Amino acid sequence: MSSPNAAYPDTPQTEDKPPKRHEWPLWEVFIRGQHGLSHRHVGSLHAPDAEMAIKNARDVYTRRNEGVSIWVVEANDITASSPSDKGPLYEPSESKVYRHPTFFDIPDEVGAM
Amino acid sequence: MTRDEAFFQFLLRMGDNTLILGHRVSEWCGHAPVLEEDIALANTALDLIGQTQMWLGLAGEVQGEGKSADDLAFLRDAWDFRNVLLVEMPNGDFGRTLMRQFLFDAWHSIMLTRLRDSKDARVAAIAEKAGKEVTYHLERSGDTVIGLGDGTDESHARMQEALDYLWPYVGEMFEGDAVDAEMAEAGIAPDPSGLRADYDALVGRVLAKATLTIPDSRFAHKGGRNGRMHTEHLGHLLTQMQWLQRAYPGATW
Amino acid sequence: MYAQMIKSEATKDDPEKLVAFQARIDADEKIEPKDWMPEGYRKTLIRQIGQHAHSEIVGQLPEGNWITRAPTLERKAILLAKVQDEAGHGLYLYCAAETLGVSRDELTEMLLDGRMKYSSIFNYPTLNWADIGAVGWLVDGAAIMNQVPLQRTSFGPYSRAMIRICKEESFHQRQGYDAIRKMAEGTPEQKKMAQDALNRFWYPSLMMFGPSDKDSVHSEQSMAWKIKINTNDELRQKFVDQTVPQAEYLGLTIPDPDLKWNEESGHYDFSEPDWSEFFDVIKGNGPCNVDRLAARNKAWDDGKWVRDGLLAHAQKRKAAKVAAE
Numbered sequence: 070m071s072s073p074n075a076a077y078p079d080t081p082q083t084e085d086k087p088p089k090r091h092e093w094p095l096w097e098v099f100i101r102g103q104h105g106l107s108h109r110h111v112g113s114l115h116a117p118d119a120e121m122a123i124k125n126a127r128d129v130y131t132r133r134n135e136g137v138s139i140w141v142v143e144a145n146d147i148t149a150s151s152p153s154d155k156g157p158l159y160e161p162s163e164s165k166v167y168r169h170p171t172f173f174d175i176p177d178e179v180g181a182m
Numbered sequence: 183m184t185r186d187e188a189f190f191q192f193l194l195r196m197g198d199n200t201l202i203l204g205h206r207v208s209e210w211c212g213h214a215p216v217l218e219e220d221i222a223l224a225n226t227a228l229d230l231i232g233q234t235q236m237w238l239g240l241a242g243e244v245q246g247e248g249k250s251a252d253d254l255a256f257l258r259d260a261w262d263f264r265n266v267l268l269v270e271m272p273n274g275d276f277g278r279t280l281m282r283q284f285l286f287d288a289w290h291s292i293m294l295t296r297l298r299d300s301k302d303a304r305v306a307a308i309a310e311k312a313g314k315e316v317t318y319h320l321e322r323s324g325d326t327v328i329g330l331g332d333g334t335d336e337s338h339a340r341m342q343e344a345l346d347y348l349w350p351y352v353g354e355m356f357e358g359d360a361v362d363a364e365m366a367e368a369g370i371a372p373d374p375s376g377l378r379a380d381y382d383a384l385v386g387r388v389l390a391k392a393t394l395t396i397p398d399s400r401f402a403h404k405g406g407r408n409g410r411m412h413t414e415h416l417g418h419l420l421t422q423m424q425w426l427q428r429a430y431p432g433a434t435w
Numbered sequence: 436m437y438a439q440m441i442k443s444e445a446t447k448d449d450p451e452k453l454v455a456f457q458a459r460i461d462a463d464e465k466i467e468p469k470d471w472m473p474e475g476y477r478k479t480l481i482r483q484i485g486q487h488a489h490s491e492i493v494g495q496l497p498e499g500n501w502i503t504r505a506p507t508l509e510r511k512a513i514l515l516a517k518v519q520d521e522a523g524h525g526l527y528l529y530c531a532a533e534t535l536g537v538s539r540d541e542l543t544e545m546l547l548d549g550r551m552k553y554s555s556i557f558n559y560p561t562l563n564w565a566d567i568g569a570v571g572w573l574v575d576g577a578a579i580m581n582q583v584p585l586q587r588t589s590f591g592p593y594s595r596a597m598i599r600i601c602k603e604e605s606f607h608q609r610q611g612y613d614a615i616r617k618m619a620e621g622t623p624e625q626k627k628m629a630q631d632a633l634n635r636f637w638y639p640s641l642m643m644f645g646p647s648d649k650d651s652v653h654s655e656q657s658m659a660w661k662i663k664i665n666t667n668d669e670l671r672q673k674f675v676d677q678t679v680p681q682a683e684y685l686g687l688t689i690p691d692p693d694l695k696w697n698e699e700s701g702h703y704d705f706s707e708p709d710w711s712e713f714f715d716v717i718k719g720n721g722p723c724n725v726d727r728l729a730a731r732n733k734a735w736d737d738g739k740w741v742r743d744g745l746l747a748h749a750q751k752r753k754a755a756k757v758a759a760e
Contacts, residue, residue: 113530118749212495215738224519337744426506435506
């Protein structure tokens, strides 16, 4: 069963309905669109195992030649930050504006940087 | 038989195989066991239709009567088709469809690999493009045959039934005749009987992983690739496929 | 009935959270799966995304009906690619719904036993080859009209699925128009097929936008939540305005004697579809309802051994791997 921090809320199980073991697990798909770019989440799909998930990803998500490399990971294995952490996790970096290049004024004379 | 006549026959054999199998696989669209398989089967069918356009397009060129790939696909009757019987066998259940696909893909991939060395540059170019697609088809159908063969008791039984049913149609793919001899001599295509050893090794490996037993018999139904005797199924397939072109001759679509 | 359920669910929600939630929507923030959301929002989305997904899947059938009879190799490939895209779109949408805590198999079962609906349009038959053109031109045209604004919907996964779908959908309408254009410009028989297709698909396409908003139970709340962006009537009018000149270009006649340009409003006036027919189709009495559901049920039932078999194999391999470690 997925942990409380899995990416999605658990499928609600009612008393009279046993967990559905026959269902193919859900996989998240990441595709590198071009050489040199990083993998990007493109969507999800179902597959019995990782190998078939890769193949399904090829068939489902690269129908228009969108990819050069595919990663898949079972959705249940993803640990996600919880929304209430949003403040503590991300706000500190918001104040570190110097991390962004446009923070700095560079004299035109020195050229591109 | 001139060399061009033999060449034309060879190209029809390649193109009719992909045409008829592509048609069969496309029958699944919207009816597959799970969405991901539906999409994958459609990709296979699309590849096969694209290959048909290349093979039959070249066939029309070699024939020299001004016929397009569409003319050849939609305006020939059953006796002029040159596909092996295997590909015209009805889909049956998903297991039979995937077994048929695997048994054909294995032959197809070996054949296309050889054809990359064809002395005819056009054949080599088609084989190059089609070969990449078929490598993937084989990987996918092989894995699915293994998964289902090794899966549950029911899936195992169904896959064994599919193999038993289709095995007698395997032999035809390796039957050589005068056309093949002519092609081999011209360096355009290999003699099919020379592909059998590689095929047996490949198919044996996959079916062993699938825990399936290859039938003992080497008996082969034949008559498709020379047009002498197709199965009853082909006529019904053509009735659907060719209907519009036949009912409204001369119309453009 | 459903609207009532949403209301009673909503009363259980913390009023303070509800206010904060609405403020986020009003500020055009996207709601993500793990964010707090009212139970009514979650349920409405599951219903809407699920029905949308079901429509894509059932929508494969009327067009799939012609794949084996397509008149040229190129038309066959185009149609197959198009119907395959519908399966892909269904898949994206099911995945979006799954982020709300319902599984794809559960949604599928609700479609198959009739608890969930799909678009009424797919209960009409495709009878001649021009229907394939008409479906792309009119049905996809109407669908796109609905889907483009939904790219801005408030629920993140739904919005992202719609962006992907819209990107792929643009080819669908074009191929349909191209196919019917060939017919309209073709032989007298082909032209007859094209007109026949338009005659049968015109009113069902207008119905796709749903009943007038004044009769629609879900509209107001859904618009406040930005699950729905435009009213049904706005979209229907936009569709008519866009489609009439396209039909004129083809030399085809829209089967509505009262259709005319209204200088004052700057729109076409047109006849309402027969809404009693619409409600009949929704109730299960369309020309193809029974066959469509039977086909989906058969695919699902016949496929069970395949899904189970591949999963069993995957589990065996996993167990063997663990044992080896």
